[in-house]
Amino acid sequence: xxxxxxxxxxxxxxxxxxxxxxxxxxxxxxxxxxxxxxxxxxxxxxxxxxxxxxxxxxxxxxxxxxxxxxxxxxxxxxxxxxxxxxxxxxxxxxxxxxxxxxxxxxxxxxxxxxxxxxxxxxxxxxxxxxxxxxxxxxxxxxxxxxxxxxxxxxxxxxxxxxxxxxxxxxxxxxxxxxxxxxxxxxxxxxxxxxxxxxxxxxxxxxxxxxxxxxxxxxxxxxxxxxxxxxxxxxxxxxxxxxxxxxxxxxxxxxxxxxxxxxxxxxxxxxxxxxxxxxxxxxxxxxxxxxxxxxxxxxxxxxxxxxxxxxxxxxxxxxxxxxxxxxxxxxxxxxxxxxxxxxxxxxxxxxxxxxxxxxxxxxxxxxxxxxxxxxxxxxxxxxxxxxxxxxxxxxxxxxxxxxxxxxxxxxxxxxxxxxxxxxxxxxxxxxxxxxxxxxxxxxxxxxxxxxxxxxxxxxxxxxxxxxxxxxxxxxxxxxxxxxxxxxxxxxxxxxxxxxxxxxxxxxxxxxxxxxxxxxxxxxxxxxxxxxxxxxxxxxxxxxxxxxxxxxxxxxxxxxxxxxxxxxxxxxxxxxxxxxxxxxxxxxxxxxxxxxxxxxxxxxxxxxxxxxxxxxxxxxxxxxxxxxxxxxxxxxxxxxxxxxxxxxxxxxxxxxxxxxxxxxxxxxxxxxxxxxxxxxxxxxxxxxxxxxxxxxxxxxxxxxxxxxxxxxxxxxxxxxxxxxxxxxxxxxxxxxxxxxxxxxxxxxxxxxx
Numbered sequence: 195x196x197x198x199x200x201x202x203x204x205x206x207x208x209x210x211x212x213x214x215x216x217x218x219x220x221x222x223x224x225x226x227x228x229x230x231x232x233x234x235x236x237x238x239x240x241x242x243x244x245x246x247x248x249x250x251x252x253x254x255x256x257x258x259x260x261x262x263x264x265x266x267x268x269x270x271x272x273x274x275x276x277x278x279x280x281x282x283x284x285x286x287x288x289x290x291x292x293x294x295x296x297x298x299x300x301x302x303x304x305x306x307x308x309x310x311x312x313x314x315x316x317x318x319x320x321x322x323x324x325x326x327x328x329x330x331x332x333x334x335x336x337x338x339x340x341x342x343x344x345x346x347x348x349x350x351x352x353x354x355x356x357x358x359x360x361x362x363x364x365x366x367x368x369x370x371x372x373x374x375x376x377x378x379x380x381x382x383x384x385x386x387x388x389x390x391x392x393x394x395x396x397x398x399x400x401x402x403x404x405x406x407x408x409x410x411x412x413x414x415x416x417x418x419x420x421x422x423x424x425x426x427x428x429x430x431x432x433x434x435x436x437x438x439x440x441x442x443x444x445x446x447x448x449x450x451x452x453x454x455x456x457x458x459x460x461x462x463x464x465x466x467x468x469x470x471x472x473x474x475x476x477x478x479x480x481x482x483x484x485x486x487x488x489x490x491x492x493x494x495x496x497x498x499x500x501x502x503x504x505x506x507x508x509x510x511x512x513x514x515x516x517x518x519x520x521x522x523x524x525x526x527x528x529x530x531x532x533x534x535x536x537x538x539x540x541x542x543x544x545x546x547x548x549x550x551x552x553x554x555x556x557x558x559x560x561x562x563x564x565x566x567x568x569x570x571x572x573x574x575x576x577x578x579x580x581x582x583x584x585x586x587x588x589x590x591x592x593x594x595x596x597x598x599x600x601x602x603x604x605x606x607x608x609x610x611x612x613x614x615x616x617x618x619x620x621x622x623x624x625x626x627x628x629x630x631x632x633x634x635x636x637x638x639x640x641x642x643x644x645x646x647x648x649x650x651x652x653x654x655x656x657x658x659x660x661x662x663x664x665x666x667x668x669x670x671x672x673x674x675x676x677x678x679x680x681x682x683x684x685x686x687x688x689x690x691x692x693x694x695x696x697x698x699x700x701x702x703x704x705x706x707x708x709x710x711x712x713x714x715x716x717x718x719x720x721x722x723x724x725x726x727x728x729x730x731x732x733x734x735x736x737x738x739x740x741x742x743x744x745x746x747x748x749x750x751x752x753x754x755x756x757x758x759x760x761x762x763x764x765x766x767x768x769x770x771x772x773x774x775x776x777x778x779x780x781x782x783x784x785x786x787x788x789x790x791x792x793x794x795x796x797x798x799x800x801x802x803x804x805x806x807x808x809x810x811x812x813x814x815x816x817x818x819x820x821x822x823x824x825x826x827x828x829x830x831x832x833x834x835x836x837x838x839x840x841x842x843x844x845x846x847x848x849x850x851x852x853x854x855x856x857x858x859x860x861x862x863x864x865x866x867x868x869x870x871x872x873x874x875x876x877x878x879x880x881x882x883x884x885x886x887x888x889x890x891x892x893x894x895x896x897x898x899x900x901x902x903x904x905x906x907x908x909x910x911x912x913x914x915x916x917x918x919x920x921x922x923x924x925x926x927x928x929x930x931x932x933x934x935x936x937x938x939x940x941x942x943x944x945x
Contacts, residue, residue, distance in 0.1 A: 195232065205239035212254070222300045231256040245272035261286040262324070276330035285322030285344075290314050290351055301334060301374065302399035305453030309404055315361055317351025319369070334374035336398070344371040348380065355394065355406050355449060356462070358425045360385035367392075374398045385420040387412050387445070396453070403457050406449040414439035414471045425493075430516060432477075433527065441471030441485070462493040468501065478543075478614070481505070482512060494518030508534045508557075527566035535560045537590050540583070544612070546621045546633035546640050549660075549690030556590035556602050564614065578619060583610035595673035596765065597628045597646065597666050624649040629664065642690060646697055659693035667770040668701040671714055671725070678716045678723045679740050692718050700770050702732065707755050708771070730754070 249267030328340020367380020495517015510533025613619030712729030731754030
C-alpha cells in the first residue's frame, strides 16, 4: 500500500495512492492471491468500547477483472477475537466466472466448490451489491446473528447444473449469496428447450446438496432434441433416434445433487404433461395423434401410463416404461398400446401372417406390447425386441373352417408373440385353446405350423407352406377339404400352400353323417387333395380333384353311418356337438336288390359268392350306393350324442321290404303320405330299431350321402335283410340267397 499518512495518539488518516498494487493473500480462505489497487481514504481511531476501528467513507477497489466501491468499517475489539464488520459495496458489472475467486474454502465443502467451479461457465453479473454486518466469530450468520449478502443479476449466462447434461444457456436470473449458501432464480434455454422458470441453490455450502427446480411450457420436438443430448441417449439411443414429436407440453424438473459423500444418492426427476402431441416412431411406422396425459422421468428412465392417443383414426391408450419404471426387472423398455384396430392393418405389418388376411375382417380391441430385454453384462449379442398382442377379437370375423371360424360378436382370447423387426424370428399365435400357430420366415419362404386343441404348437414350423395337426372335438371334413383345394390347379401363386393336415376328431361331419373318433389326413397334390380317414366308424380314402366339376373318387373299407337329426354345424370352438336329450341319430341306408336270372353269369365273375358291385354308381342327387351284402348285427347301437332307450324316428329305408314281384325289386321304399309313393306298396311293420351303438357295421352297404334318390345298382343276387317284426333272416327276392361273409371295400364316386 502507499499513500499520505497522518496520525495522532487517538487516530490516523491514510490517503491512498491508486498507482500502488496491494497483494491480498488468504490461503485458507480464497486460496489464491488477489492483486488490487486502492483509491480513496482510510481512517482509524480508538473505539470507546475498546479496541480500534478502521473505516472508509469511500474506497475504490480495482482488481484484475473486477472493481467495487466500498464503504464501512472493521472493528478489532482487542480481546483476541475476530473483528466485527460493517461493510457495503457496489460491484461493477463483472464476468460471472470471477465469483470462483471468492469461495471461502475453509467454510465450504470441496463438493460445493467443485460444483460451483463447473457450473459457472459464462455470463455477466450486473448490479452487484455486497453487504456484511456482524461479528466474524458468528460467521456465516446462519442463526440470525448477522448478515452476509452478495446479490446481482446474471445476463446471458451459461450454467451447467450437471456435468453430463447440456448446459443451460441464455440464463437471465437473479443470484444471491446469503449466509452459508446461495440462491438462483430465473430462466434460460436448455439445449433448445426454453426454461420459463427455474430455482436453484445450496442452503449450506458445508452440509447440504444442490437443488434445482424448473418448469417450462415448450414444444415436444425441442424436448426430444434435448433428450438426445442427455445421458438418456446412451441407454435409449435407438428409441430416441427413431422418435419425432410435435406439440405443446408442460415440463417440470427436480434435481437434488449430493455434494458430500454422506448425503445419499439424490435424485433427478420430473413430469411432462402432454397437451395434444403428435408422435411418430420411424422404425415401425407408428403414428399417434392427440396424445394427452402425463409422463414421468428420472435419472433411471421414464414412464407414462394411460396416455390418451389416436392411432389410425381410433382412440386408444398408450403406456411407455423404461429403466426404473418397467414392471418386469428383466426388461429395459416396455410399451403398450390399447386401441381398436383393423385386422387387415395389423396383418400388413406381419409378413408371416399376411396369408390370413382373406380370412379375417373387422375391428377389435387390441393391446400391443413391445419389450426390450436388458443386455447381460459381457454379452456379445443383444437380445431381440419382443412384440406381444392380446385381444378378445370381439368385432372381428374369422372366415375359416370350424373350429377356426368366429362370428364378430363372439369373444376369443387371442395372443401373438413375435420378434421385432417382423421377419427376423418366429411368430407364435394362440386362439384360446382352439389352436396354436407358429410361423417363421427364412430365405424369403414362410412356414406355418398349426396345432388344433392347444394354445401352443408341438413342433417347429416347416420350411415353407402350412401344416396342420392336433385334436378337435368336432370338425367338418368337407370344409377343410375345400380349404385345401386349389381350383387353379396349384400354379404356385398361393402365398401359403397347404402341405398337410393330420388331426384327430371326436366327431367328424362328412356329407350329413357323423363319425366318432376319426383321424382326418389331407395331403394336397398338384391336381387333387388326397384324403385319408381312419376311425371305428369310418375308414378309407378319397381323392378330391382341384378342378371344378371333377369327380371325387374314394374307397371306404369301413362305414358306420349315422345322420344327425337336423342339419348340424360344427361348434366354432371345436367342441363336440351337443344334442338335445331326446335326440336320435338314425342310420340312413338305401339299398336295392335285383333278381338274378338262372344261368346268367354274375357280373363279378365266376366263383363270386356275393353280389356284384358296380363301382362308380351314383344317383342324380349325388347319393353314392352299393348293394347291401349283409344285414346289421343284432342289438342297438349308440353314437356320441344319442341317449339310451330313445327310438329312431322311422324305419330304415327299404327295411323289411319283400320283393313279391320282379318289377318291384330295385325300387326305393317310400313312406306313406309321400306324393311319390307307389300304389300297392304297404307300409312295413318292422320294429323301429333302438338307438344305434358303436360296432353297428354298415361296411359294404349302400350309404345315402347328403341328398337325392339312389339310382339302381346291379346286383348278382338279392341281398338278405331283416324282415318286419322278426329278427331272423328272410329271403327278400326269389332265387338262391347269395351273401359275402366278408365286408368288402366300397368304391364311392361323387360328382
